Amino acid sequence: MADVAGPASAHPQAKAAVHSCRVAAVRHYGPFACVTVVGPQLAAAAEPGQFVMIQVPDSRFLLRRPLSIFAVRDDEVTFLIEARGAGSARLTGTRAGDILSVQGPLGNGFPLAGVRRALLIGGGIGVAPLQFLADRLAAAGVGVTAAFGFRDARQARLAAAFHIEHLWLATEDGSAGRRGTVIDLVGAIGAAKNTVLFACGPDAMLAAVQRWAAERSLRGHASLEAHMACGTGSCHGCVVPTTSGYQRVCAEGPVLPLQEIVYE
Ligand SMILES: Cc1cc2nc3c(=O)[nH]c(=O)nc-3n(C[C@H](O)[C@H](O)[C@H](O)COP(=O)(O)OP(=O)(O)OC[C@H]3O[C@@H](n4cnc5c(N)ncnc54)[C@H](O)[C@@H]3O)c2cc1C
Ligand code: FES
Known part of the structure; x- marks a missing residue:
């Protein structure tokens, strides 16, 4: 499911889709969490090096947090998260079945042409x-x-x-x-x-x-x-x-x- 974020008059990137994604799996590696969400449109559009703005699922956090796209497999997109402050700490506590609001993909990504x-x-x-x-x-x-x-x-x-x-x-x-x-x-x-x-x-x-x-x-x-x-x-x-x-x-x-x- 995708809608469009931001006012029509904002920068063109402000129209990046916002996806409502179900968390499929969460794994923990030392102090990091690896969060996989189901997001078919996000997965189809994403390029390596792009990022998303993710809403911390708690109304105390107004600003979305930027996260890199770690992996894309079929319809699933995975993020790696380090708890640095309150928002990222809350995101590392995500559980399977939670719904996350994910805006993206955003940014330019890595240029790959001509790389051998x-x-x-x-x-x-x-x-x-x-x-x-x-x-x-x-x-x-x-x-x-x-x-x-x-x-x-x-x-x-x-x-x-x-x-x-x-x-x-x-x-x-x-x-x-x-x-x-x-x-x-x-x-x-x-x-x-x-x-x-x-x-x-x-x-x-x-x-x-x-x-x-x-x-x-x-x-x-x-x-x-x-x-x-x-x-x-x-x-x-x-x-x-x-x-x-x-x-x-x-x-x-x-x-x-x-x-x-x-x-x-
Ligand atoms: C393009 C990009 C990709 C990133 N990818 C990842 C990733 O894959 N995994 C990951 O764990 N972290 C990533 N980060 C860093 C992550 O966004 C911050 O650790 C996180 O926003 C901190 O939020 P907080 O609420 O925990 O910290 P707080 O310090 O409480 O945050 C307060 C405000 O400052 C912002 N902020 C604080 N530190 C950073 C930071 N280092 N970078 C950007 N904004 C910050 C927060 O977004 C928030 O708006 C990325 C940052 C950028 C810019
Ligand atoms: S221009 Fe607003 S965060 Fe980059």
């Missing part, structure tokens, strides 16, 4: 958009390697939610996978010249990936996070500085060319 070899780099909950991306790349015959960095083994349990053949792990305390950061990990894995990088994680990680890519003349794309109010391009609350001026993460992003993001 891909290195997916994720940090913490930043890994969320990378399964859908890996699925789409693998289906197109692209060689995919993934490198994920977590704080510790408890966080790294999230890796069990993924189905990526070549998936490497690092933890800062060495309690799972290689000891060190995800940058140490990609340094050890290396990347052939035609590799395209796809990165998502905290700003400090993305800035380090940007430097690592520049030193090796590799191109790449980063999926960014910003605090969002409308999520549909109207409020300009989510802008980030880039080499071509300020860009709205929800409308021009969330995926931007890695080398164009300006980190101070």
